[in-house]
Amino acid sequence: MKSPSSLPQQTAIRRLPARSRARREGGSTLIVALVTLVVLALIAASTFLTVTNRFRSNYQTASWHDALTSAEDGAQYAMVRLRSTLTKVTPPNQSSSTDPVSMLYNQALTNPLQIPGSLQSDLSPQNANTTSVNGTLSTYVYGGKTYPRVQLPTLSIPHTGDGSRLFSATVTVDALPDTGTDNPASTWYRIRSTGTVPLTGGAKVGIQKYDNLLRKLQFYADGAGHTVTSPRAVRTIEVIAKPVFIGNAALFGKTGINLNNQNVVIDSYNSTDPNASSNGTTVNGTYQYGQYDPTKATQQANVVTNDAPTGNGTPGVINLNNGAYVNGNIATNDTPVQGSTDHVSGTVTEDFYQNLPNPPDPTTMNLTWTPYDPNSKATPTDSSGNLLMSAGTQASPARYKIAGTGDLTLNNQNLIVTDAAGGGYVEIWIPGGLDVEGNNQITVPAGTHVTFYVDGNVKIAGNGVLNSSEVAGNPNPSYIPGDLIFYGNPDPTVNQTITVNGNGIFAGIIYAPNASVTAKGSGNNGDIFGAIIAHDIFFNGTTSLHYDTALGSQGAVFDYSIASWYEDNALTR
Amino acid sequence: MTIAEMVVATGIFTAAMAALISASIAMQTSFSATDAYFTSEGDQLRVMDYFNTDLRRAMAVAVNSNSVPYTPPGQTTPQTYTYTNSNLGQAKKYFTVVIPHYHITNPGATPGISDPKVIKNKVTYGASYKNPIVVCYYLLGSSLYRAEVDPDLSPTDPRNNPRAIADNVSDFNITDSPFQASLTTQIFVYASATFAPKFSRSSWKAALVPGSNTASRQGTTIGTRVLLRNLF
Numbered sequence: 001m002k003s004p005s006s007l008p009q010q011t012a013i014r015r016l017p018a019r020s021r022a023r024r025e026g027g028s029t030l031i032v033a034l035v036t037l038v039v040l041a042l043i044a045a046s047t048f049l050t051v052t053n054r055f056r057s058n059y060q061t062a063s064w065h066d067a068l069t070s071a072e073d074g075a076q077y078a079m080v081r082l083r084s085t086l087t088k089v090t091p092p093n094q095s096s097s098t099d100p101v102s103m104l105y106n107q108a109l110t111n112p113l114q115i116p117g118s119l120q121s122d123l124s125p126q127n128a129n130t131t132s133v134n135g136t137l138s139t140y141v142y143g144g145k146t147y148p149r150v151q152l153p154t155l156s157i158p159h160t161g162d163g164s165r166l167f168s169a170t171v172t173v174d175a176l177p178d179t180g181t182d183n184p185a186s187t188w189y190r191i192r193s194t195g196t197v198p199l200t201g202g203a204k205v206g207i208q209k210y211d212n213l214l215r216k217l218q219f220y221a222d223g224a225g226h227t228v229t230s231p232r233a234v235r236t237i238e239v240i241a242k243p244v245f246i247g248n249a250a251l252f253g254k255t256g257i258n259l260n261n262q263n264v265v266i267d268s269y270n271s272t273d274p275n276a277s278s279n280g281t282t283v284n285g286t287y288q289y290g291q292y293d294p295t296k297a298t299q300q301a302n303v304v305t306n307d308a309p310t311g312n313g314t315p316g317v318i319n320l321n322n323g324a325y326v327n328g329n330i331a332t333n334d335t336p337v338q339g340s341t342d343h344v345s346g347t348v349t350e351d352f353y354q355n356l357p358n359p360p361d362p363t364t365m366n367l368t369w370t371p372y373d374p375n376s377k378a379t380p381t382d383s384s385g386n387l388l389m390s391a392g393t394q395a396s397p398a399r400y401k402i403a404g405t406g407d408l409t410l411n412n413q414n415l416i417v418t419d420a421a422g423g424g425y426v427e428i429w430i431p432g433g434l435d436v437e438g439n440n441q442i443t444v445p446a447g448t449h450v451t452f453y454v455d456g457n458v459k460i461a462g463n464g465v466l467n468s469s470e471v472a473g474n475p476n477p478s479y480i481p482g483d484l485i486f487y488g489n490p491d492p493t494v495n496q497t498i499t500v501n502g503n504g505i506f507a508g509i510i511y512a513p514n515a516s517v518t519a520k521g522s523g524n525n526g527d528i529f530g531a532i533i534a535h536d537i538f539f540n541g542t543t544s545l546h547y548d549t550a551l552g553s554q555g556a557v558f559d560y561s562i563a564s565w566y567e568d569n570a571l572t573r
Numbered sequence: 574m575t576i577a578e579m580v581v582a583t584g585i586f587t588a589a590m591a592a593l594i595s596a597s598i599a600m601q602t603s604f605s606a607t608d609a610y611f612t613s614e615g616d617q618l619r620v621m622d623y624f625n626t627d628l629r630r631a632m633a634v635a636v637n638s639n640s641v642p643y644t645p646p647g648q649t650t651p652q653t654y655t656y657t658n659s660n661l662g663q664a665k666k667y668f669t670v671v672i673p674h675y676h677i678t679n680p681g682a683t684p685g686i687s688d689p690k691v692i693k694n695k696v697t698y699g700a701s702y703k704n705p706i707v708v709c710y711y712l713l714g715s716s717l718y719r720a721e722v723d724p725d726l727s728p729t730d731p732r733n734n735p736r737a738i739a740d741n742v743s744d745f746n747i748t749d750s751p752f753q754a755s756l757t758t759q760i761f762v763y764a765s766a767t768f769a770p771k772f773s774r775s776s777w778k779a780a781l782v783p784g785s786n787t788a789s790r791q792g793t794t795i796g797t798r799v800l801l802r803n804l805f
Contacts (some may be wrong), residue, residue, distance in 0.1 A: 043597070047604045047607070051608070051611065054611030054612065054615065055611070057611075058611065058614065058618070061622075143688070155717045178690065187693055206615075210616075210737070211615065214622055214626070242694075466610065528659060553694070562802070563694075563696050564630065564689070566677060566698075567629060567630055572723075
């Protein structure tokens with residue numbers, strides 16, 4: 001093998017230009033490669049930039065959607081706070097459980113305005129609180145006047161997955177002025193809820209120009225010009241909550257309703273509408289105390305039941321086997337109506353549920369009750385020996401607790417509520433039973449509000465009448481169901497019965513979700529005016545219930561529903 | 574270098590360049606389609622969000638019409654509220670809603686939020702609640718427009734002008750379906766919009782023809798089902 005030094009000179013000369021060419025080709029290749037890389041890098045950068053912008057835009061859209069979810073959560077939070085006064089938690093559960101689901105159960109219906117610290121109480125102008133246990137109390141101006149406002153504690157909503165990890169909702173609740181003037185329970189509430197979601201991806205607006213007017217993302221300032229610390233999506237909704245009154249349906253059976261006769265008739269009228277009632281009276285231009293008139297009867301008497309919300313239902317939860325007449329709609333939870341619905345004027349649906357809190361418990365109200373012994377000679381009576389009971393005012397109702405045996409039995413005597421001033425309030429607590437038979441009756445002046453709390457069994461029979469009154473201009477006895485609320489036993493373990501038999505007449509609202517109500521009309525006059533909410537209901541014989549649709553906006557409240565929903569997003573600005 | 578070497582080198586170079594150019598074109602097409610896809614997705618989301626926002630707060634809805642009947646609280650007979658402009662006759666489809674006077678817009682009044690008032694068991698906003706704001710969506714050419722007319726504003730106020738909210742829209746449909754809820758009748762509205770599939774070049778033109786029903790058009794149809802929350 002030759003050493004390199006021994007190679008011919010010509011060979012060495014030829015190699016020099018070859019190396020030089022190789023260097024030049026190597027430089028060109030490098031440049032081409034670099035240019036190619038630059039071009040590819042530019043394409044990639046352009047692509048990534050475009051995709052990143054699109055991706056950011058879609059992420060912002062997702063955050064904007066999440067902001068509405070947060071706002072809805074805030075509104076629901078306020079609704080729960082409003083309802084919590086109606087579904088009061090008993091002290092043992094309140095102290096032992098912080099589970100919100102547990103705290104929503106074990107309920108007892110209570111007058112919202114009697115619960116210190118309730119949201120309704122905080123918002124009541126009459127109470128004029130300076131602090132609120134529900135949040136921060138402030139004021140707002142409506143029609144030139146100042147009203148209270150409660151801001152609930154900020155609701156934090158943790159979130160897992162991509163994007164923002166912590167949503168929040170700030171909520172204010174106002175009592176709507178001009179509502180609840182006559183009856184504080186009928187107050188409507190305005191809930192404004194703002195959902196906020198931090199934006200990921202920096203303070204950069206999306207490149208889709210049409211999005212900006214819709215979503216109004218806040219990068220440096222909010223809509224009022226206030227600086228924000230970090231980019232965020234914000235949406236505000238306004239929900240108006242209205243009260244749902246216990247007389248919202250003609251018949252409400254917690255577990256079922258049996259209308260077992262073709263002579264059972266459920267229909268309706270309106271005591272505040274001269275076109276749907278007769279023989280009312282007009283006071284200050286307002287028609288009221290109208291009486292049921294079969295020629296003006298309407299078809300708004302709804303019959304509803306919860307039946308079995310978690311099961312498959314029990315056949316016969318609403319039983320119309322013998323062709324009872326229902327002039328209204330029927331709704332069950334999930335069980336078909338048994339029997340013929342040929343005599344049902346309205347719709348029949350199977351998706352109904354309404355929570356039924358227990359009735360108020362007088363033993364927990366911390367009120368002063370005046371003992372009233374119907375067998376005592378000291379009890380006031382009129383010249384005919386009828387028992388007298390005088391009314392108080394709305395601010396200070398007359399409260400009587402039946403003393404002695406605790407029973408109120410009208411034996412050849414009537415019970416007459418007197419109310420010289422008119423528009424008074426009476427609350428009667430009967431720890432025992434109530435018996436109105438023979439030709440006896442309980443009379444209430446038109447416009448006087450009477451509330452019964454009855455723990456024992458109730459029987460109205462013979463020609464007994466519970467709630468008879470006189471209306472000016474009407475020579476016949478009048479029945480005004482809006483004047484009387486009848487609460488049953490609050491203890492769900494007690495088997496309470498309420499019966500209306502013979503020619504017995506009842507006018508009022510029975511709210512007894514733990515009681516069995518039976519009506520077996522066999523006379524010519526036995527009717528029920530008003531509404532019944534009970535554990536179970538059985539109608540037989542010739543029994544009629546005439547539902548006063550005016551009860552849907554009177555009396556006690558047992559729930560709140562949403563009357564209006566609005567998202568505050570001006571899409572033209 | 575021999576001629577043979579040159580031919581071989583040229584051939585290899587040509588093939589390599591052809592592959593490179595083809596790859597570049599394919600990449601550009603793919604990137605463009607990706608871009609168009611994200612754009613279309615953004616368009617779809619935006620249109621549905623506009624529909625949802627207005628339908629959720631609507632007090633009355635008219636499907637396939639620029640006139641909507643609505644009965645203001647305290648009145649017994651419905652009033653008809655109509656949106657119109659000089660181009661509306663050329664529009665292919667409409668739907669119209671009325672929404673409350675939530676914001677105070679009267680000229681001279683202090684801007685703010687109207688206080689709600691309950692009239693005949695219904696919620697109203699503003700003193701002129703009997704003349705609600707009319708919102709109309711319509712398809713003109715391939716653009717979807719949204720017009721909002723606030724009767725409290727001057728007719729020449731630019732806020733009353735229609736605005737395009739999406740381009741390349743080939744069709745949209747609105748249907749309403751009442752259903753029997755417990756003790757009341759409620760209404761769902763189903764709204765859908767179909768976009769020209771820009772990322773599918775082969776059927777783009779065909780998809781722009783109204784009434785065409787190509788698979789690619791169906792692939793760009795998006796819908797929303799909204800419960801009318803203020804109608805019950």
